[in-house]
Amino acid sequence: MPALVLLGAQWGDEGKGKATDLLGGSVDYVVRYQGGNNAGHTVVVGDQKYALHLLPSGILTPECTPVIGNGVVVDPSVLFSELNGLNERGVDTSKLLISGNAHIITPYNVTVDKVTERFLGKRKIGTTGRGIGPTYADKINRVGIRVQDLYDESILTQKVEAALDGKNQLLTKVFNRRAIEVEQIVEELLTYADRLKPYVADTVLVLNQALDDDKVVLFEGGQGTLLDIDHGTYPFVTSSNPTAGGACTGSGVGPTKISRVIGILKAYTTRVGAGPFPTELFDADGDALRRIGGERGVTTGRDRRCGWFDAVIARYATRVNGLTDFFLTKLDVLTGWEEIPVCVAYEIDGKRVEELPYSQTDFHHAKPIYENLPGWSEDITKAKTFADLPKNAQAYVKALEEMSGAPISAIGVGPGRTETIEVNSFI
Structure with missing residues (x-):
């Protein structure tokens, strides 16, 4: 039986929570393998919306x-x-398990x-200020301090x-x-020990035995x-490895x-925080994507920067993760545009570049080269099969699939748990 990795193929906020929740009924264990409460997932179950920050969506x-x-x-x-x-x-x-080595x-x-972030001024990274980076720095x-140390x-x-x-x-x-007192920190950390204890486990052993048991x-x-x-x-990144390799080490x-x-993959592109973003929009289209897509960070509360779909990034994600499938989310947000631009390559120093440049300088100067695809005006939130989608929406999905380098096996057509078209089964 399979072990599957599900990850974001852009800058995060792609809708991983919905995808994980959709698969949750078919899997026995859902594992968060990196990051902390700087991440966020929104999961809609019926008329209930859940915002998760640290807990796996499978909860x-x-x-x-x-x-x-x-x-x-x-x-x-x-x-x-x-x-x-x-x-x-x-x-x-009550079924939650937490690694003693976390x-x-x-x-x-x-x-x-x-x-530290305040001290950086205009050179700030855009950290959430939740202590994630310094904790990983302490780890390295x-x-x-590990969970097991509380005992x-x-x-x-x-x-x-x-x-x-x-x-x-430093402080x-x-x-x-003011200096921080050792006794104060120890006392506070020990207050969590008893409540944490029922959840703490040797999760490495648990997960490997689970896979051995199919x-x-x-x-x-x-x-x-x-x-x-x-x-x-x-340096405009998080402090861990969200890519597929991180699933093994984490x-x-x-x-x-x-x-x-x-x-x-989101059907367009967003990011939160500072850093380069070639397809970012500063016009009415960007405002419309933000408004229709509800693009506000689950954890940060910050408005997300919005732009058109970037196929260069998608191809890069396919390569570094060894992706076998894509789950395309928020296709419904694009309903109503007469034409939808898609970034197919970059222009850097007057040259066309079709792969993500390894140089930070080049990426900062990358200008998107767009191909316009015909849009659609029909409501797609009730679509149950790929054939139910308008022809132009079908063509858009197929174009993204071809540009990105892996098959699109599921399509989100609305925020609800059931508003998903499954093209191919993940399990």
Whole structure:
């Protein structure tokens, strides 16, 4: 049985939550493998809308076991707030598993994130200020706090002391801030230990045994391919690996066990935060995409930057992730345009470039080369099959599929759980 990876093929916010939720009834485990509460998914179930930030989308499917893997960074206060909100709405969250090796976002990580971003001024990255980057930095610097450390007060104290040795120097001498007390941090972190304990597990063992027992495991990435720390538009990226390779390191499941990699593509393009965006629109079309598509960040609350579909980025996502399929979302948002431009290549220094340039300088100067495709005016939200779509909508999907380099196996025609056309089965 398959292990599937489902990830964003653009800059995030592509609709991964809906795609994961759609598959949730067919899978046994849904695993978040990277990121933290800087990601966000909106899932619509019937007339209910759920905004998830840290929890896997599979938490809304009773038969599914949701897992927070070792590659995720966890803010316990956010986790419990999210769990409380779901419990109050009648969602059973008792099956959640959290890796003991996942790293904890501490209060000092949040403080460092905010003061550092403010200090950067016009060179700021566009971080959410939730401590994600500093927590991953601590992990790499080997001064991070892991979930399992909450159950050994001596080790926890030593690790907090090691982390604050340098950070307090930075806070007091560079940022003119008050030093943070070790005892205060340890005391706060220990308050989470008892409530976390029922969820903590050796998730690497659990997931590998599940696959050995022919269970279906879905790995859910946060953010998107172009925000990957290695393969994204650096330095305007996240601090982890949302690409397919991150599913292995962030969960402890080897690459030979992954059978399918599904990329989520929005029918146009958006991004949140700073950084290059060749197809970004600053006109009435951009405003219309933002308004009709409800383009506001689930976690950040910021308006998303909007632009036309970028096939260069889609091809790049296919290549670096080894994508086997695409799930195309928000096709309904494009209803009403007489013509829909699609970026098929870039112009850089007067030359046509059809692949994503490796040079940051070139990408910053890339100008989109558009091909106009005929639009449609018919309402497509009730379409149940590909044949139900207007001919021009069908042609648009087929053109995107050909340009992007992988088959489109599902199409979102509305925000609801049932408003999806399944062209080919993912499982």
